Amino acid sequence: MLSLRLPILLGLVVNLACAEVTLWVSPQGDDRNPGTEAAPVAGLPRAAELVRAVRAARPTEPVTVWLGAGDYPVLSTWILGEGESGTAAAPVTWRGVDRKRVRLVGARPVAKTSVRRVTDSALLKRMAPEAREKIVEIDLAAEGVRHAARFPDYLRDTADLCVLFHDGARLPLSRWPNGPYGYATMQRVLKSGHFKAGMPDGGVFEYAGDRPARWRVALAEDGVWLRGFWRVPWVAETLRVGAIDAEARTIAFAVSTSNGIGSKYSKLVDGNRVGDGKENWFALNLLEEIDQPGEWSVDFKRRKIYLLPPAQLGAGSLALADNDQPLLSFNAARFVTLRDVTLGRQMGDAVVITDGESVRLAGCRVDGVVRRGVVIRGGRNHVVQSCDLTEIGLAAIDLLGGDRQTLAPSGHQIVNNHIWRAALSAPVPALIAGLEVRTQQLVGARIARNRIHDVSYSGIHFAGNDNVLENNELYRLGLDGGDLGGLYTTGGWTSRGNVVRQNFIHHSENANAVYMDDGDSGLIVEDNLVYRTESGVFIGGGHDHLVRRNLIVACPRAFHVDDRGVARKYTADDPRLRGDLDSVPWREAHWRERYPALISLLDTDPAVPRGNLITGNVAVACSTFARRSGKPETLAGFAFADIRELVDLADLADPAALDFTPRSPAARAALTSLPPFDLSLYGLQVDEFRPVVAPREVTLLKTGDTKRKAFDSQQDVNAYPR
Structure with a gap:
């Protein structure tokens, strides 16, 4: 069929758009059409066929594919590869006519016949009285859902579970206590369930109140799972419950964990951490706990969803996402742009870019994704620009690239993006740059002008070499975690050449x-x-840091330095750090020339910090300028110079209104050699793909910083005896 229509298509190109081929797609189109504005095709795969044909016939002409308004269901991954690629002189652009109205969605509507009232008396008895008459059931077998298997005994991140949407918004699994940050706490740990300590059975703890007694039928029928920060505030784990003793008020887990339950910082008694009574946990996916509009749970045995509707259910208002593969995959694609499109309602990742060159996402919105928003693996010069990413389960953006062996740069750019409400399912960074498990694989990337806020954990994790993080704005971080950073790195001895400059990190007291x-x-x-x-x-140990000309205002401490490597034995025999060192050719000429200080690393004990210079910084209204944690002789590798400290917040114009202009003579003198701290330097800016910049949410800044108590990372340093 294509060969019959191709001459007509190419004729239109010659007559109507000599400099550029233009194709049109619309959900109201027909794949038998030629792909003109008057006669668009209907499907993205069909449009890709036309692109391949045009590129083969007229490779020197750019191609623009216009996507008309409406929803484009993507129930299996849409792949763009070499055949759909352009060149630097003749790129291929897929462009929505209006970002708000052009949507690539991974969910499909739930059939009205699959939604019924609940009639099973045993189930009705288990429901909250106030919700009993409103809860409906959805037949997953009738919907052909694949991802509704019973949870495993242990989960670290997200479950392999279908996702329910209503009018485009993701609905939450039932949770007790209610709310995105609703938690109970353990009263006391009776057994840690530490399998490294030879405890094959799960942990046991005492709970407060009587709520878990309601879950005993669920325990017998389908299982009960609890998710919590059982040991440290940066690891959340989901564990299956083995037993609930309502009289003793104890819960026993069915599975042990690598380090057991009970705070790492509590007393050790008979091989068990007794806990500190602050370990947060919640119950999930329980029929008994559906009591908020929009909450739902899955009955694994019956293969049913039970839902308390958030509103009146209209035709097509409910949708299920059941595809754990990416919505869109660029495989070795070159010079392809996707712009002005919304992607979401997706169980798997939204966009994955693998290898290739100069793939660009611009002016897009990624919204309602259970896993990651945009994933970049390898390639060169990929760009994510002026996109909005929100309601993301894990990282909004996760990128790797470049070659650490040769130090060839990736050229990737993450610029002018707005990221908020990311890491909703696990304490992971909103943006991951160069970290994969414990390895670092990013060279020569630029992360700039992004606004990141209201996220569960860190803002940006980065590692690798010669990466630049500049002019970003980050606030309201760490809403559901601890021991984290706005800009955080744990790259190791070889993670060098990275620059963090002219960023604004604020209102994140955790x-x-x-x-x-x-x-x-x-x-x-x-x-x-x-x-x-x-x-x-x-600074947690380490070497050869240069920290200069920073303005730090109203923090408990401006700086922290420690010698943790001594107690933790960060010697040349440390598997992590030595493994990192041996993974790169650090003795070869190109590495020696680029990082001359590294060549002498093993000449002395690498556990002892050295070569760190902290100079020309200004602290205003900080309780402590520098906390030095360690012995003087092992902290000698931290040199403080040109210390400038002001006690009074009134020395600055109006920090509460984010005006840090020096007001007093002392402040003007202290800040004289520092750059101007103008708010226009940070975060989002108007460009071709972002015509308007949304104002900062000032009310958020004034109403508090986090919903959990601040965690001082010194607490983890103290956990290791010196």
């Missing part, structure tokens, strides 16, 4: 603004503005 953790080395931190965070710059 976060260290810039955090170099566990021996990370060779970072330049300069010209940043920090306001109301746990620490300004936190």
Whole structure:
């Protein structure tokens, strides 16, 4: 069929658009059409066929594919590869006519016949009385849902479970206590369930109140799972319950964990951490706990969803996402742009870019994704620009690229993006740059002008070499985690050449603004503005950092430095750090020339920090300028110079209104050699793909910073005897 229509199509190109081929797609189109504005095709795969034909016939002409308004269901991954690629002179652009009205969606409507009233008396008895008459059931077998299997005994991140949407908004699994940050706490740990300590059975703890007694029928029929920060505030785990003793008020888990339950910082008694009574946990996916509009649970045995509708259910208002593969995959694609499109309602990742060159996402919105928003793996010069990413289960953006062996840069750019409400399902960073498990695989990327806020954990995790993080704005971080950073790295001894400059990190009292953790080395931190965070710059051991010309305001401490490597034995035999060192050719000429300080790393004990310079920084109204955690002789590798400290917040014009102009003569003198800290330097800006910049949510800034108590990362340093 294509061959019959191709001459007509190419004729239209010659007559109507000599400099550019234009194709049209619309949900109201027909795949038998030629793809003109008057006669668009209907499907994205059909449009891709036309692109391949045009590229083969007229490879020197750019191609623009216009996507008309409406929903484009993507129930299996839409793949764009080499055949759909352009060139630098003749790129291929897929463009929505209006971002708000052009949507690529992974969910499909639930058939009205699959939604029924609940009639099973045993189930009705288990429901909350106030919700009993309103809850409906959805038949997953009738819907052909594949991802509704019983949870495993242990889960770290997200379950392999279908997702329910109503009018485009993701609905939450039932949770007790209610709310996105609703938690109960353990009263006391009776058994840690630490399998490394030879405890094959799960942990046991005492709980307060009587609520878990309601779950005993669920325990017998389908299972009960609890998710919590059982040991440390940066690891959340979901564990299956083995037994509930309502009389003793104890819960026993069916599975042990690597380090058991009970705070790492509580007393050790007979091999068990007794806990501190602050370990947060909640119950999920329980029929008994559906009591808020929009909550739902899955009955694995019956293969049913039970839902308390958020509103009147209209035709097509409910949708299920059941595809765990990416919505859109660029496989070795080159010079392809996707712009002005919304992607979402998706169980798997939204967009994955693998290898290739110069793939660009611009002016797009990623909304309602259970896993990651945009994933970049390899390739060169990929760009995510002026996109909005929100309601994301894990990281909004996750990128790797470049070659650490040769130090060839990736050229990737993450610029002018607005990221908020990310990491909703697990305490992971909103933006991951160069970290995959414990490896670091990013060279020569630029992350700039992004606004990141209202996220569960850190803002940006980064590692690798020669990456630049600049002019970003981050606030309201760490809403559901602890021991984290606005800009965080734990790259190791070889993660060098990275620059953190002219960023604004504020209103995050549960976060260290810039955090170099566990021996990370060779970072330049300069010209940043920090306001109301746990620490300004936190250096956890490591070597050869340069920290200069930063303004740090109203923090408990401007700086923290420690010698943790001594107690933790960060020697040349440390598997993590030595493994990182041996993974790159650090003795070869190109590495020696680029990072000359690294060549002498093993000449002395690498557990002892050295070569760190902290100079020309200004602290205003911070309780402590610098906390030095360790022995003087092992902290000698931290040199403080040109210390400038002001006690009174009134020395600045109006920090509460984000005006950090020096007001007093002392402040003007202290800040004289620092750059201007103008709000226009940070975060979002107007460009071709972002015509308007949304104002900062000032009410959020004034109503508080986090919903959990601030965690001082020194607590983890103290956990290791010196």
